[in-house]
Amino acid sequence: MQEEALNAIRGADTLEALQSVKTQYLGKNGLVTAQLKTLGTLTPDERRERGAAINLLKQILEAATQARENELRQAALEARLASEAIDVTLPGLALPAGGLHVITRILYELSDIFTSLGYAVVEGQEVEDETHNFDALNMPAWHPARDLQDTFWLENGQVLRTHTSNMQIRYMETHEPPLKIVVPGRVYRYEATDATHESMFHQFEGLVVGEGITMADLKGAIAEMGRAMFGKNARVRFQPSYYPFVEPGADFAIWWDQEQRWLELGGSGMVHPNVFRAVDDLREARGLTRIYEGKTGFAFGLGPNRIAMLRYGIPDIRYFYANDLRVLTQFRGDL
Numbered sequence: 001m002q003e004e005a006l007n008a009i010r011g012a013d014t015l016e017a018l019q020s021v022k023t024q025y026l027g028k029n030g031l032v033t034a035q036l037k038t039l040g041t042l043t044p045d046e047r048r049e050r051g052a053a054i055n056l057l058k059q060i061l062e063a064a065t066q067a068r069e070n071e072l073r074q075a076a077l078e079a080r081l082a083s084e085a086i087d088v089t090l091p092g093l094a095l096p097a098g099g100l101h102v103i104t105r106i107l108y109e110l111s112d113i114f115t116s117l118g119y120a121v122v123e124g125q126e127v128e129d130e131t132h133n134f135d136a137l138n139m140p141a142w143h144p145a146r147d148l149q150d151t152f153w154l155e156n157g158q159v160l161r162t163h164t165s166n167m168q169i170r171y172m173e174t175h176e177p178p179l180k181i182v183v184p185g186r187v188y189r190y191e192a193t194d195a196t197h198e199s200m201f202h203q204f205e206g207l208v209v210g211e212g213i214t215m216a217d218l219k220g221a222i223a224e225m226g227r228a229m230f231g232k233n234a235r236v237r238f239q240p241s242y243y244p245f246v247e248p249g250a251d252f253a254i255w256w257d258q259e260q261r262w263l264e265l266g267g268s269g270m271v272h273p274n275v276f277r278a279v280d281d282l283r284e285a286r287g288l289t290r291i292y293e294g295k296t297g298f299a300f301g302l303g304p305n306r307i308a309m310l311r312y313g314i315p316d317i318r319y320f321y322a323n324d325l326r327v328l329t330q331f332r333g334d335l
């Protein structure tokens with residue numbers, strides 16, 4: 001029986017199997033216990049001899065059970081350690097990380113350039129009234145220039161701003177000169193979309209107001225921006241153009257040396273006296289001093305989409321806003 005019991009103990013490959021073998025031999029109704037119970041029928045001499053043998057068997061089986069139990073526990077521990085081991089040399093799981101939109105990065109880049117020139121960056125509302133989007137910018141309702149920018153009208157008579165120039169008015173209305181601001185933001189136009197026109201796009205506006213500001217200051221600011229964005233050989237070109245809120249007005253282009261071509265970027269000019277007058281009217285209505293009449297200033301507005309398209313070779317403006325990750329992740333950059 002000893003041989004058979006030892007085999008069963010050594011062959012038990014789980015703690016549960018071992019427990020049932022132990023019960024089978026050493027339990028209250030087990031085989032070894034049953035043998036002890038037979039001792040009563042023997043003579044005292046036989047009982048002593050037989051009793052000693054059975055106790056020895058019991059001790060051997062208990063020791064073997066304990067040993068097997070230790071083995072099984074050790075093996076289970078090792079298996080667990082092995083399965084939970086961390087191999088620090090394995091490559092990590094690549095978690096998908098977001099990134100800044102390519103237009104956001106251009107707007108940050110432009111804002112950084114002008115911040116370093118002492119400009120403040122301000123943002124403004126996209127739902128605007130006619131006064132700030134048109135009237136105060138020298139575009140009264142009868143003015144043909146109103147048709148230059150097709151407009152999304154809201155049911156309450158407000159508009160989705162057609163340009164960031166609304167912030168010229170909003171800022172001057174509540175701040176005194178001298179001032180230097182830039183305005184990155186979204187604008188909206190009710191027009192058919194094509195490769196270079198979207199109904200929602202971005203603009204980047206600049207406004208400087210003080211005493212004795214001239215066209216040379218405007219040119220200097222645009223040239224500084226050009227060099228910071230397109231390298232030290234960048235040059236600026238101005239061509240006469242018409243915007244109701246500036247006089248004189250000019251479109252500007254920057255020489256992109258690397259590509260040996262001019263980049264038409266936007267419009268600019270000297271702030272029209274009618275704009276200063278309208279701002280003073282708005283200030284007066286708020287109980288603030290008339291302070292802009294007689295001041296001088298320049299303003300510009302450009303399209304960052306165009307910069308991004310040319311710089312990164314993006315052929316269609318609609319890619320920027322179609323939320324196609326195959327396009328956007330190519331320009332993710334660092335966070």
Ligand code: FA5
Binds near residue numbers: 164
């Ligand atoms: C304006 O919006 C003026 N507010 C700019 C300005 C500011 C002039 C200050 C003078 C002083 P314009 O409509 O040309 O001007 O638009 C400016 C730039 O926005 C354009 O050069 C172009 O780059 C971009 N743009 C205009 N319409 C669209 C469009 N539908 N889709 C994408 N970009 C556009």
